[in-house]
Amino acid sequence: MHLGDIAHVRAGDKGDISQISVIAYDPADYPLLARAVTCERIVGHFAQLPVSVIQRYELPALGALNFVLHGALHGGVTRSIALDLHGKTLSAQLLDLEIDPATPCGVAP
Structure with a gap:
C-alpha cells in the first residue's frame, strides 16, 4: 500500500524550507501514519535532497503529521536552478511512500 491510499498532503515552502503535512482520510488510520511515516523514512524517500x-x-486531534524539511529546496525557490522542487511537488512524491499496515512499525520488510 502507498501513503496516498490512506492520506492526503498539504505543502508550503518558504526560502529553503519545505513543510509537508500528511493527513489521514480516516482518523482511525492516524496510528498507522504515526508508526510508518517517520523522519528517517522521509529523509530516505528524499535521499537526493540536501535536507x-x-x-x-x-x-x-487532526489525524495529521507535519514535517519541516530545512535545506530541501536547494537554496530556495527563487535561487534554485533545479525544476519542480517546490513543496507541493515534494508532497505529491511523498504519497508514493510504501507502508505496510500488517507490520508493527508500518514499514514493509
Missing part, C-alpha cells in the same frame, strides 16, 4: 534538519510535529 539538513527535519522536524516532525504530531497532531493526533
Whole structure:
C-alpha cells in the first residue's frame, strides 16, 4: 500500500524550507501514519535532497503529521536552478511512500 491510499498532503515552502503535512482520510488510520511515516523514512524517500534538519510535529486531534524539511529546496525557490522542487511537488512524491499496515512499525520488510 502507498501513503496516498490512506492520506492526503498539504505543502508550503518558504526560502529553503519545505513543510509537508500528511493527513489521514480516516482518523482511525492516524496510528498507522504515526508508526510508518517517520523522519528517517522521509529523509530516505528524499535521499537526493540536501535536507539538513527535519522536524516532525504530531497532531493526533487532526489525524495529521507535519514535517519541516530545512535545506530541501536547494537554496530556495527563487535561487534554485533545479525544476519542480517546490513543496507541493515534494508532497505529491511523498504519497508514493510504501507502508505496510500488517507490520508493527508500518514499514514493509
